[in-house]
Amino acid sequence: MTSTSPISTSSTTQRRIVWGVRILLALAFGAAGLAKLAGVPQMVQVFEAVGFGQWFRYVTGVVEVGGAVLLLVLVPATGFIGGLLLTATMASAVATHLVLIGGSPAPAAVLMLLSAFVAWRLRPAPAASAA
Template identity: 75%
Template sequence: MAPTSSLSPTQRRIVWAVRILLALAFGAAGIAKLAGVPQMVQVFDAIGAGQWFRYLTGAIEIAGAVLLLIPAFGFVGGLVLFATMVGGVATHLLLIGGSPVPALMLGLLSAFVAWRLRPVPWSGAAR
């Protein structure tokens, strides 16, 4: 499979649908963290890194969601959110318990977007 420039119209629609879905999910999660929703405060208390980490995570999720929706930055957004979900899965498995499946699914979808939007290597020689 090839990067975005060679995707069929149907493939482009699928990638955009996943980008929008991820932007909505991460945007909502980020807003909940920044707004101090009690469940989010409890989760980050359980993590033990302090509430500053909740604010940082919320800001990263919102920034990643916005990047997904900007055509030139979708790849970066996918990478940022994938990395965030690697941390989320590890946090569930090692620190707080609960199911890592939602974080795993969001991470896999983010990786899919990053992979489909990966930059095309430049093969020209420098002159």
């Protein structure tokens, strides 16, 4: 009969939660990025309203798909980088909704917060300073 300590159970639960959020984000950003790259009419219209040109749609699509891939790589550092990249992307999306195109920034804000959560959970450990 084996007993599981509360610390290891909590740690396992926390890892599962972070992985669940990473998978959810990878699916959402992968789908959104591929829609941008494929030229889905709604995406074309949104980026027309932004006013930077369609090249910006392609750049955003590549960033979103790249971030999604980084979230799924098993190395924690890549998940951290992916989380940061997608947090910055969604912060820009929130600002774009508020300043340029209107509409609700809530979906972008939720994705930003979830991406920031992943980046925070996967942040590198502080380096020990030499005394």
